[in-house]
Amino acid sequence: ARPKVGYYYTGKNVRSMLTEQVGRIKVQDVQSVPVVVTAGTSAYDAVVTMFLEDVGSVFVVEPGGILIGVVSRKDVLKVAMGGSDLYKMPVKVLMTPMPKIIVTTPDEPVLTAAKKIIENEVDSLPVVVPASQQDNKALEIVGRLTKTNIARLFVDLGEGRGGEQL
Amino acid sequence: ARPKVGYYYTGKNVRSMLTEQVGRIKVQDVQSVPVVVTAGTSAYDAVVTMFLEDVGSVFVVEPGGILIGVVSRKDVLKVAMGGSDLYKMPVKVLMTPMPKIIVTTPDEPVLTAAKKIIENEVDSLPVVVPASQQDNKALEIVGRLTKTNIARLFVDLGEGRGGEQL
Structure with a gap:
């Protein structure tokens, strides 16, 4: 019997269809804008940025958006508990620091x-993407x-929305 | 034609199968153990608990595990930046506080x-579950x-694991 239009029979079970189709969704389809500060920013200003932007971590960059580090709420809290002066301490x-940071790419x-x-x-x-310069290791944060x-993707998929690929 | 054993043809598209089957997974299938402190705990000790247990927030309870509040890393960081003495400040x-907290239940x-x-x-x-006592509004954290x-559920489902229900 031919399947009705709008439905399809692939001879696969739900699990494998799910795996295959979710696998087509890329990082760039769901990513957010990065919140960045420069290396000379004080830990205090980095936290203010976290609160203003409502993010759990900020990325530290050099000119050209080259990623050099990441600071989390947890990192700052640890330093604050230790009694250090957050005004005087640079986020650096x-x-x-790189290369300890785990990264992803838009097409992963x-x-x-x-x-x-x-x-x-x-x-x-x-x-990140490779920075457009000679240094092979330099990565630009995008x-x-x-x-x-x-x-959010889980909720969207579960409710039948999102993932153009599905 | 009869489908082969191990495969099935339901006449539904992938989206609706996904929605239906993911909908069967309950909170109790994926939840973690709650990390709790009592109301008299200092903000400082609450943060130490966060670091030791590696959680972003701790729940504040009364005897019997009755939920009365929640404190996040963000809450403490805000207070610490304001210069308050975390040793002297009780998490309360x-x-x-309840009832401002959004809750879920094991079978949701x-x-x-x-x-x-x-x-x-x-x-x-x-x-949470209703506490076993007269007070209807009291909720026990489980x-x-x-x-x-x-x-983690998203990864497990996407890789064809997890969700007994699928």
Whole structure:
């Protein structure tokens, strides 16, 4: 029997269809705008930025948007509890520096990126592309992928919205 | 033609199958253990608990596990930036108190709970049940549902694992 228009029978089970189709959704389809500060910014101003932008971490960049570090709410809280003066401390001192940062790219499947978040126990990943210059290792930040992006995608997919690919 | 064993043809499209099957996964299938402190705990000790347990927020309870509030990393950071003495301040002063807290229950679909997290812009929800006593409004905390739980479920489902119901 031919399937009705609008329905299809692929001979696959639900699990494999799900895997295949969710696998087509890329990081760039769900990513957010990155919030960045420069290396000389004080830890205090970095926290003010976190509150103003309502983000859990800010990325530290050099001119050209080159990613050099990341500072989280947790990092600052640890320093604040230790009694350090956040006004005088530059973010560079407390950031997690490159190349220790786990990154993702715009065309990576969001599923792979989500796995990196879970396995490395981080809240977000910077979305990067190679910087247009001689230095091969320099990465320019173009976005951020957070657990919120993933939770929102889960809700959208579960409600039958989102993921142009489905 | 009869479908082969192990495959099935339901006459539905992928989207609706996905919606239907993900809808069967309950909060209790993915929730974590809640991290709690009592109302008299200092803000300082609450933060130490956050670091030791590696959680973004702790729940404040009365005897019997009755939920009375929640304190996040963000709440404490705000107070710390303001220069207050975290040793002397009880969490009760800075917590978000009931009934302002958005909650979920063990048998709520995780999709509905995830939607609450996104729409209310919170990192986690306490999982509660009615407390076994006269006071109808008292809720006992039995778990926590975080964005991490949801991201992990997304990864598990996308890789063809998890969700006994699928």
